[in-house]
Amino acid sequence: MPFMTSNPALARALAEREYDNPTPVQLAVLAPDSSGRDLLVSAQTGSGKTVAYGLAMADTLLGTDERFALASAPQALVVAPTRELALQVQREFAWLYAATGARIVSCVGGMDPRQEQRLLNQGAHIVVGTPGRLRDHLERGRLDISAVRVAVLDEADEMLDLGFREDLEFILDATPPERRSLLFSATLPRGITALAKRYQREALRIEVASAEGGHADIEYRAIRINPSEVEHAVVNVLRFYDASSAIVFCNTREKVRHLHATLQERQFSAVALSGELSQNERNQALQALRDGRARVCVATDVAARGIDLPSLGLVIHAELPNDAESLQHRSGRTGRAGRKGVSALLVAPFRRRRTEELLRSLGITPVWSGPPTVDDIRKLDHERMLRDPVLTDEPSEDDAAAAHTLLAAHSAEHLAAALVRLYRAGLPAPEEVADPGEPRGVRERAPRAFDGPSGAGGSAWFRLSIGRRNNADPRWLLPLICRRGNVTRKDIGVIRIFDEETAFEVGIDAVDRFSKALRKADGSDVVIEPLPGGPPVGRPEGSGPGKAPHGKAPRGKPAHEKPPYEKAPREKPFRDKPFRDKPAQDKPGYGKAAHGKAAHAKPEHAKPAHERPRGPKPAGQSTGERQLGSGRPNTFEGKPKGKKPRRP
Structure with a gap:
């Protein structure tokens, strides 16, 4: 079915790219009842949304005209959550609007703002950018969006999750109120509907969801691994599927650095992608994947959205994502636009239940298996070698002459073995990995x-x-x-x-x-x-270690079968019997205090009053007066007559 677009220039661009079968979201956006209206579209990642709103914008900006007028103030504004997605939109628009003379300028964080300012001053028809950089240009007076006729919010739910609500409201408030707004989101939470209600006029709500839940072209594999063999399992999965390009997702930048270095040591052509890299480094990594200089990208969730690699056939989750939505967006990098792909989750035994919950929430039933073994990979290597163009293509005259020379010097078996060694030398060696096995009951x-x-x-x-x-x-x-x-x-x-x-x-x-x-x-x-x-x-319900089939404790052996019990002699502590039998007065240390004094030698203040020595009182001291500094308690020469004296 051809695309239903009224613009001849865009129709030719689609025909050159062999876009013959529009996706459901593209059909819904280009339907007659959607023409010229504000749209609130919910569709899964990888469903062709970029081309969908690119064609919808053209109806408003061009109509049936094949070319834009001279560029001045932007007529269309596209806001995306990440740099990669914004640059991806710019690349898609570049070929879609190639014949219309459209000037498309990107404004994203991490790029030189002065260069962006120069491009904006030269005029633009369409501006694509991230919320933070667009607001910065607006506040500095570098960007004029007073003539915008169409505003697009792509991945709006992601922008709200990243905390861009204020920036979005600032940008939309600066656009003309009569402009057309197209809001695209994978989900429609309350924040999205509130934003649409405020900035859209009688928006047509479109929800596109395939019967398979957006996973029809993705094969999900859950691979059991030991926690200590994650890196080896990644190597074997990459070797087993041998995809033209693959992404390995990790949760932290440190893990990305470590795994990237490991794969490079194993002879993989790998690049890294994380938030700590500059925008220029990230662009170079993605370009290396697109032109085939690299085949593996080790990335954090920064690559989970906005990256469209046509040849991406494998996604590996070296670490499980935090939620089901992240898993869906990670896996959505493959299986796009009708192409098949594989999403492999590496699952340690203690993560199995969490994995099942994530997949069940998405309506996915994976295929569980152990990691690919060395024998499995070697068998596939042999099959791929037989299909290699080096063997299937017809040899040239020079090649045939060299072959006769080799056959004259060596046997055919020897040359075939040398060919196998050369073929294997260019491949990373598979690793020995173990399957931790199914849990009990499986x-x-x-x-x-x-x-x-x-x-x-x-x-x-x-x-x-x-x-x-x-x-x-x-x-x-x-x-x-x-x-x-x-x-x-x-x-x-x-x-x-x-x-x-x-x-x-x-x-x-x-x-x-x-x-x-x-x-x-x-x-x-x-x-x-x-x-x-x-x-x-597995262990049936009610059974367990040390239990009988019905859950009862097993009976012990009869008494006549048990070995006789022998009581071990008890060892008593050593005691000196002669010392114990001595009279107390004959034992050493008897009658001595702790410091060697005689036990009966009492201090003066502990003696009875009649045993204490008496002498003249110091001058000026009356009876019953405390003797300060003497170390003795208060003493009285006799019981005082009359009432007890009050305390001062």
Whole structure:
């Protein structure tokens, strides 16, 4: 279906790029009832929004005219949350408006503001920028947006999350009130709707969501790893998929630096992208990915939005994102515009539940597996080598002559082995990694003999899509299984309940009847299907280490089988018996105080009054007066007559 655009210049640009099938958001924006109106559009990342509002702007700015008039004050303003997204919009508009003579100027942080000022002074038709830099130009009088006819807010929810509300309001207040406004956002929270209500006039609300939730072209892989082998797992995943370009996401700048250095040591052509780099360095890193000089980008979430690499086929989450929205935007860098991609999450055992919650909130069911092994990668290397153009292309005359010379000197097997070594020498070596294994309740094992009443000849295992998290209980599961499978209780053997599912045995005599009954649709949400390979090996509900099958503690051995108990002799502390038997007065130190004085030698103040020496009182001291500095308590020569003297 061709694009429904009335402008011939833009139609030719789309035809040159082979844009034949518009995306749902592009169809909605270009529909007749959307023409000339304010739009509030909600669409997932990678849905072609940039081209959508680029075409919608053209209807207002050009109509059917093929070229713009002489550039003066900007007629259109596009505000994006990040530098990368703003520059990406500028690149998209460059080819879309190439035949119209449009002057497109970008104003983003990290670039030279004086250069931007010179470009603005020369005139511009469309200005694309970030909120902070645009406001700075407005406050300094470098940017005049009084003639703006169309204002676009791209990724508006992200701009609010980054704290740009005041800047956005300042910019929109400076635009003419009659301008057309197009607001695009992945989600429509309360802040976005409030902003639209204030700055838009009777906006048409468009919500575009695919049936697959925006993940139709992305294959999600959850890879079990050991926490200490993250870097080795990244190496093997990159080698296994061998994508033309890939992004590895980390949560911190330090992790980006470390992993980037590690990949370069492993012979990967890698670049780094984080907030600590200058805008020029970030532009150079992205350009290296676009022109093929680099194949791997190690980045923080600064690259999760606004980066469109046509050849990006793999996204690796070396560290899990903080929320589901970040996971969605990270993965959205691949699988864009109908191209297929892979999003691989490296999951340590203690992060499995968190990973399942993130993916479940997005409606994603990943494929769980261990990390690619060395054998898996070597096998793929052999297949890729056979498809390499070096072997498939016809050799030239010079090549054929050199080949005859080599065959005269060496055998064909020797030359083939040398070719394999040369091919492997240009590839990073895979790493030995271990699979930590499935958690309890997920692994599988071979089926065991059926122990049900009617299954003496064997059994078959089936899976039911209800587990412990759904409050599964045998008391109501068994009637459900019998009703769905048209069998009786005696045909059902062991029932094992796990976290996400339930495995159960069906006697071999009832398997055919059970399978035929399952093919009939009954409108139930409960899925029952065969379980090849036997039941998952895990700890059933109510069991645990040291417990019997039904959760009871195992009985010990009978008394006659236990070894006789021998009581070890008790060691008593050493005591000097002769010392203990001596009389107290004969023991050394008897009668001595702690400092070696005789124990009976009492200080003067501790003696009774009649034993204390008496002498003349010092002059000027009366009876009962405290003797200061004597170290003795108050003493009286006798009991005073009369009342007890008051304390002063």
